[in-house]
Structures are given as C-alpha cells and as structure tokens.
Amino acid sequence: MVRTIRVLLADDQALVRGAMAALLNLERDLEVVAELPDGTGVLDAVLEHAVDVCVLDIQMPGMDGIEAAATVRAGAPGCRTLMVTTFGRTGYLRRALEAGASGFVVKDTPASQLAEAIRKVHAGLRVVDPQLAAESLAEGSNPLSEREREVLALARDGLPVASIAARVHLSAGTVRNHLSAAIGKTGAANRIAAAKTAAERGWL
Template sequence: MSDVIRVLLADDQAMVRGALAALLDLEPDIEVVAQVGSGDEVVEAARGATVDVCVLDIEMPGSDGIAAAAQVRDELPGVRSVIVTTFGRPGYLRRALEAGADGFLVKDTPATELAEAVRRIHAGLRVVDPALAAESLAEGANPLTEREREVLRCAREGLRVAEIATRVHLSPGTVRNYLSSAIGKTGAATSTQAAQAADARGWL
C-alpha cells in the first residue's frame, strides 16, 4: 500500500477536522493518518506519522497555518502542504505561497476537488483556487512593512499609541509614523480602520 497518500489534517475545529477526514478517507488512495488542533503540533505529528501531505487551516491556536507551512518546508523537506481555509483573502494566498505552501483552497471546495488537489500536490504540482489567484494578481503585493503590520496588529486589539510603543519597544513618535504610513497605504481614515482594512485583505 505504498501508493496510498498519507495525510495530516490541522484544524482547531474538531467537527471540521472530522468531516474532512471522513471525506478524504472515502478515497481509495488517500488515508488520514494524523489530526491536530493547532499549528504548533503539525511538524511533530507529521514526522511521527510519516505524512506525505499536510492539509492546514490558517487560523489556529499557536502557530497559524501559514507559519506551520513554513515550518514543514524547513524541517520536513519531503512533505508538502496545502492551506484549506474559510478565509479566502488574496493577502493570505500570497503569504502562504511565500511560506512554502504548495496549494491554497477555500473550504467550500467540493470534496472530490480537495482529494484531487491532494493528489496533484503529492505529485509535485501547485494547486491554487483560480478565483483567488486572479484576485491576488489584481490586488498586487502586500504594501505593508513588517513594522507596519506589527503596529496595526496592536491597533486591531484596541491599544493606544503609548501602549503600542511599550509593547513593540519603539518611541510613541515612531509608532505614530508607522501608523500614519499604514493608514495611507490602506486608504483608511484612522488606525483602527487601517487595521480592519489590512486584516480583511489578509495583509496582517
């Protein structure tokens, strides 16, 4: 049975994980051999179960799916990964591919298409949701710097400038400059709106 593709599922929602596992296990050439509920568990579980393909959600406790894909690429070079998420955001797609993911699909993809994607990714191909790929190309690259993303993530939590400055170890004036730049790049009126706009595009 060496031709069976061994799959790991990572999703913090047990019901979603169970449903995906049940659907994939119906395929004669695919077997779900590991399931985890956080990004931090992916590499160890994949290594322990001798996994071929990791199917990763994005938003999970600990490391998110994009960080987990990067870890898989760095630590398990023979293992491939695909992001399957509810959040079909162009910025997420770009970040996932840059992190080393081999595929990116949204969760309403039919089960037969997901199984076929797993096969193609295992064969060394890249599989990306076509509508999302077109949207990502149209939108272009994430314009925010890492520092701008960092201060916007703090603003998203509702922190004030002084609180952000303390957290990221910068002066309040420097934080204001980063926020101002991010506001300009997102076309927003306030830092809170900028954080929301960037989040909606998958830039954070």
C-alpha cells in the same frame, strides 16, 4: 499497487475536521494519519507519522496555518502543505505561498477536488483556487512593510501608542509614523479602521 499518500489535517473545528477526514479516507490512495486542532503540534506529527501532505486551516488559535506551514518547510522539507480556508482573501494566498505552501483552496471545494489537490501537491505541483489567483493578481501585493504590519496588529487590539512602542522597542514617534503610513496605504480613516481593512485583505 497504488502508493498511499499520508495526510495530516489541522483545523480547529472538530466537525469540519472529522468530515474532511471521513471523506478523504474514502479515496483509495489517501490515508488521514493525524488530526490536530491547531498548528502547534503539526511538525512533530509530520515527523512521527511520516506525513506526505499537510492540509492546514489558515485561521486557528495558537499557531495558525501559515505559521505551521513555515515550520514544516523548515523542519520537514519533503512534506507538502495545502492551505484550506473559509476566507478567500488574496493576502492570505500570498502569505501562505511565501511560507512554503504548495496549494491554497477554499473550504467549500468539493471533496473530490480537495482529494485531487492533495494528489497534485504531493506530485510537486502547485494548486491555487483560480478565482483567488485572479483576484490576487488584480489586487497586487501586500503594501504594508513588516513593521507596519506589526504595529497595526497591536493597534487592532486597542493598545495605545506608548504600549505599542514598548512592545516593539521603538520610539512613540516612530510607531506613529508606521501607523500613519499604514493608514495611508489602506485608505482608512484611523488606525483601528486600517487594522480592520488590513485584516480583511489578509495583510496582517
């Protein structure tokens, strides 16, 4: 008798989530037992439904997929997570793996390959989109420090230096230094452009 792999789907696009669930439920060894619109309730659902594998979208409102993967690793270490995204950005790949994800695939992956990826991560293997893996190796690691990411994310929202400094409990001069370093590392002309570049590369 084939053991059924219990799957949770979290994606803020209802149509995508529904289509993915319908296709995965056609597989005789997979069963979608929970569907969520964001990452907020993922850990609770994992524990409630004895989920084996979470399939998480990277970009979701509220709690995103990377944060959700980290909560699952901390609260339900026996459950595996597979990240699915529209954006094949190498920075996302590294952050997802650091958060404890076992796999990373893009959304245009055929349903049969997604099902196979779920089986592999459930078996304890790591699955990474091959093109993304190659690009990640070529591009190297995220050059931004944690503080640089923090102040750049706030700068992206258009906050002035004084407001950023108050938010992160640093002096305005220190914030300017972090922003300057981030601008240099991204090769951008200013902090807004640096934030945009960093976001596009999945570094924020």
